[in-house]
Amino acid sequence: MNTNTLSIHTVNTAITSYDFKLLCFAASLWAFDYPFRFPDIVDRIMTALVKYEVQGPVAVITLNSPPVNGLGNGLRAGLLEAYETATQDKAVKAMVIASSAKLFCGGADISEFDSDKAFAKPDLPSLLVTFEASQKPLIAAINGVALGGGMELTLACDYRIALPQAKLGLPEVNLGILPGAGGTQRLPRLVGAQKATQMITSGVPIGAQEALELGLLDKIATGNNFLEEAIAYANALIESNAPVKTCADLSVDTSDLPSDFFAEFRKSIARRTKGFFAPERCIQAVEAAIALPLKEGLEKENQLFQECVVTPQARAQQHLFFAQRAAGRIPGLDPKMAIRDIKKVGIIGAGTMGGGIAMNFANAGIEVKLLEIKGDALERGLNAIKKNYEISAKRGKLTQAQMDANLALIQGTLSYDDLGDVDMVIEAVFENIDIKKSVFKQLDAVCKPGAILATNTSYLDVDEIAAQTKRPEDVIGLHFFSPANVMKLLEIVRATKTADDVLVTVLKTAQRIKKTPVVSGICWGFIGNRMFEPYGREATRLVLEGAAPAQVDKALTDFGWAMGFCSVIDLAGIDVGFFAREGIRDQLAHDPSYQVLCDQLNNMGRFGQKTGRGFYIYEGRDRLEDPEVIEMSSKTAQELNITQREISDKEIIERTIYSMINEGAKILEEGVSYRSSDIDLVFTNGYGFPVHKGGPMQYADEVGLDNVLAAIKKYQSELGSHGDNWFKPAPLLEKLVAEGKSFKDYQTGS
Numbered sequence: 001m002n003t004n005t006l007s008i009h010t011v012n013t014a015i016t017s018y019d020f021k022l023l024c025f026a027a028s029l030w031a032f033d034y035p036f037r038f039p040d041i042v043d044r045i046m047t048a049l050v051k052y053e054v055q056g057p058v059a060v061i062t063l064n065s066p067p068v069n070g071l072g073n074g075l076r077a078g079l080l081e082a083y084e085t086a087t088q089d090k091a092v093k094a095m096v097i098a099s100s101a102k103l104f105c106g107g108a109d110i111s112e113f114d115s116d117k118a119f120a121k122p123d124l125p126s127l128l129v130t131f132e133a134s135q136k137p138l139i140a141a142i143n144g145v146a147l148g149g150g151m152e153l154t155l156a157c158d159y160r161i162a163l164p165q166a167k168l169g170l171p172e173v174n175l176g177i178l179p180g181a182g183g184t185q186r187l188p189r190l191v192g193a194q195k196a197t198q199m200i201t202s203g204v205p206i207g208a209q210e211a212l213e214l215g216l217l218d219k220i221a222t223g224n225n226f227l228e229e230a231i232a233y234a235n236a237l238i239e240s241n242a243p244v245k246t247c248a249d250l251s252v253d254t255s256d257l258p259s260d261f262f263a264e265f266r267k268s269i270a271r272r273t274k275g276f277f278a279p280e281r282c283i284q285a286v287e288a289a290i291a292l293p294l295k296e297g298l299e300k301e302n303q304l305f306q307e308c309v310v311t312p313q314a315r316a317q318q319h320l321f322f323a324q325r326a327a328g329r330i331p332g333l334d335p336k337m338a339i340r341d342i343k344k345v346g347i348i349g350a351g352t353m354g355g356g357i358a359m360n361f362a363n364a365g366i367e368v369k370l371l372e373i374k375g376d377a378l379e380r381g382l383n384a385i386k387k388n389y390e391i392s393a394k395r396g397k398l399t400q401a402q403m404d405a406n407l408a409l410i411q412g413t414l415s416y417d418d419l420g421d422v423d424m425v426i427e428a429v430f431e432n433i434d435i436k437k438s439v440f441k442q443l444d445a446v447c448k449p450g451a452i453l454a455t456n457t458s459y460l461d462v463d464e465i466a467a468q469t470k471r472p473e474d475v476i477g478l479h480f481f482s483p484a485n486v487m488k489l490l491e492i493v494r495a496t497k498t499a500d501d502v503l504v505t506v507l508k509t510a511q512r513i514k515k516t517p518v519v520s521g522i523c524w525g526f527i528g529n530r531m532f533e534p535y536g537r538e539a540t541r542l543v544l545e546g547a548a549p550a551q552v553d554k555a556l557t558d559f560g561w562a563m564g565f566c567s568v569i570d571l572a573g574i575d576v577g578f579f580a581r582e583g584i585r586d587q588l589a590h591d592p593s594y595q596v597l598c599d600q601l602n603n604m605g606r607f608g609q610k611t612g613r614g615f616y617i618y619e620g621r622d623r624l625e626d627p628e629v630i631e632m633s634s635k636t637a638q639e640l641n642i643t644q645r646e647i648s649d650k651e652i653i654e655r656t657i658y659s660m661i662n663e664g665a666k667i668l669e670e671g672v673s674y675r676s677s678d679i680d681l682v683f684t685n686g687y688g689f690p691v692h693k694g695g696p697m698q699y700a701d702e703v704g705l706d707n708v709l710a711a712i713k714k715y716q717s718e719l720g721s722h723g724d725n726w727f728k729p730a731p732l733l734e735k736l737v738a739e740g741k742s743f744k745d746y747q748t749g750s
């Protein structure tokens with residue numbers, strides 16, 4: 001901004017009354033000549049949540065609450081005071097709402113939703129109604145992302161100008177709520193019901209160009225000096241006597257809306273939104289926008305918003321939002337420490353995992369050398385990668401040019417000598433400790449000093465692998481999930497000697513390849529597979545006790561899992577689970593019922609889908625109940641003196657989920673995981689645990705740890721030796737219950 005043209009209001013910035021008091025205090029200190037303390041206080045004032053300046057006839061109201069200008073109580077109060085100041089100033093003819101942050105506004109302050117603060121005056125919906133009623137034009141100057149309440153703020157303005165890189169979206173549905181500050185009422189009035197329904201139920205933002213074409217933006221700026229452009233635009237509007245606008249004057253244009261639009265739309269999202277509460281309320285809100293005048297529509301929106309915001313689902317989804325951000329924070333580590341430069345990556349093994357991992361790096365523009373033991377395996381691996389890219393290209397997910405560029409970044413090799421210049425290696429050979437040890441010995445011999453050496457092992461001891469090298473500090477586990485080019489989760493296994501900068505480097509690298517990283521300590525199966533084991537143990541034991549695989553699976557999918565356990569193990573391979581258990585056989589010798597059905601199926605060569613039979617029979621795309629499995633379970637139960645009985649869905653859920661929660665408590669107490677929300681990220685991103693339940697640990701907090709503990713104790717006493725072996729409450733669970741705390745309250749070491 002050209003400061004020469006500023007009016008006398010220039011640094012009259014203190015907007016909230018708290019800041020005004022600070023200003024007075026500062027002035028008094030100035031009078032008493034406190035030269036050293038005064039600058040601190042000026043700083044505080046200059047970082048007031050809202051800045052207010054007047055330039056000619058234009059008041060510039062700047063959101064100044066980085067990093068995301070979350071519209072918390074303070075910022076809303078500041079906005080209202082600034083607005084009232086501009087309204088009362090006769091010289092002001094228009095207001096520009098701008099941002100001092102990199103983005104425009106990330107919406108309402110999500111952390112306020114669990115208190116009354118979110119609804120304290122001035123609440124966002126009423127504030128925006130006030131803005132909309134302004135007699136002076138309001139111009140939103142959208143310099144970047146405007147999401148949720150941030151976008152709703154722009155909708156209550158009369159005109160919108162944006163930078164080309166701006167994005168507008170209403171992602172509330174991902175937080176288990178709906179846009180509650182007019183978004184569901186104003187957006188359909190501006191862009192029509194179809195586009196609004198799609199945007200509100202998907203939460204996916206649109207770019208500036210599309211927003212302009214939809215009439216959501218009035219102008220895209222060049223970006224040379226955005227604020228100046230926005231002010232010039234405001235001046236032009238003043239000069240042309242541009243009118244103020246209000247959505248209250250608009251109704252939703254339904255002339256092109258098919259009569260069955262909402263019915264069809266509901267059908268189209270049914271699968272994706274199964275079990276979620278908010279999407280249906282989003283649709284009802286848009287229907288209300290069509291049926292009702294703005295004022296009543298806003299009331300309906302508010303009612304639907306209130307229904308959503310108190311649900312366990314809303315708490316769960318908001319928990320996951322913060323979990324995602326917390327996962328990168330490692331106690332005692334400075335995330336800003338110098339990291340190693342990763343430009344070139346080596347991958348050992350071009351099988352199922354190696355190929356997918358290679359694609360992740362190529363997609364991020366990082367060069368890959370893919371090493372195999374034999375030429376034909378290498379060719380197979382490279383062909384599989386090419387085929388995968390071709391499928392994506394056919395689906396329109398990438399262009400031929402992008403595909404060619406990605407493929408050019410992946411080079412195959414049969415020689416370890418080619419790995420001398422790579423900055424990081426990820427080993428993805430067979431899950432066999434001796435083969436992995438020999439690979440790491442070779443890597444130690446050829447890789448340059450400082451190269452990070454990672455293993456994709458699912459279960460093996462990363463310390464033992466690291467010990468094969470003379471540089472265990474450079475060794476770490478990077479546990480990708482299958483298909484590795486698709487699945488978001490990346491478990492980072494911090495070995496005992498892993499250097500801090502190696503850990504921070506891989507955390508940052510995970511972001512570059514668009515993964516959700518979660519750090520785990522060393523233990524059999526790390527966080528995910530270790531907890532999945534008792535879950536699977538109970539699922540199959542329930543079959544032994546008389547539940548059919550289909551009943552177990554249905555109870556689990558009704559709970560919200562993407563697939564039931566018996567279907568999952570058939571897909572992953574019963575043989576794979578069999579070999580994984582080999583590592584813990586010595587701990588299981590006392591329980592002959594442990595995974596006995598899986599072992600029998602494995603010994604019969606029924607490995608699941610790949611052999612056409614496992615827990616189910618597979619015919620084409622059909623999955624059929626297998627009477628032989630039911631018979632086998634009945635016979636085995638008799639042999640083991642287990643009386644088969646009717647089993648309720650409640651028991652299926654409690655035994656499978658609570659046994660994994662119990663294991664999660666042990667994982668927390670051992671320090672394998674830093675916080676319970678990390679565990680929740682693992683299960684919602686890697687295992688198909690329902691997002692709307694927030695992960696197993698959040699689910700336990702929601703159910704109440706006392707209830708979980710009581711059920712565990714009940715099964716311990718009711719299930720004979722099985723109960724006694726497996727339903728031993730974790731000491732941490734008992735401790736938290738005794739202290740009246742939840743998992744959320746617990747951080748490793750606390």
Ligand code: 3HC
Pocket residue numbers: 067068070103105106107108109110111124145147148149150152171172175178179180181183322325326
């Ligand atoms: N409320 C509270 N805190 C928020 C927030 C919000 N709306 N958005 C971001 N934050 C916090 C993050 O937790 C993080 O805190 P931390 O540093 O302590 O971990 C910090 O701001 C920075 O966030 P990111 O790391 O995510 O920053 P990015 O630059 O990567 O991304 C963003 C910025 C795209 C805005 C992303 O933060 C985001 O998607 N935010 C949420 C957007 C959203 O869902 N808005 C709807 C809110 S609900 C609403 O508006 C209701 C209304 O309809 C009434």
Ligand code: NAI
Pocket residue numbers: 348349350351352353354371372373374377427428429430431432435439456457458459479480481482
């Ligand atoms: P895979 O059998 O599909 O591929 C392994 C590849 O490694 C084969 O192509 C083989 O030729 C190659 N190989 C074997 N020894 C080698 C050596 N000494 N040097 C170079 N190449 C060698 O196995 P997959 O499924 O890709 O698994 C690899 C690793 O990833 C295992 O540790 C596994 O536990 C882990 N993992 C597997 C997941 C899965 O779902 N498949 C999921 C997560 C981890």
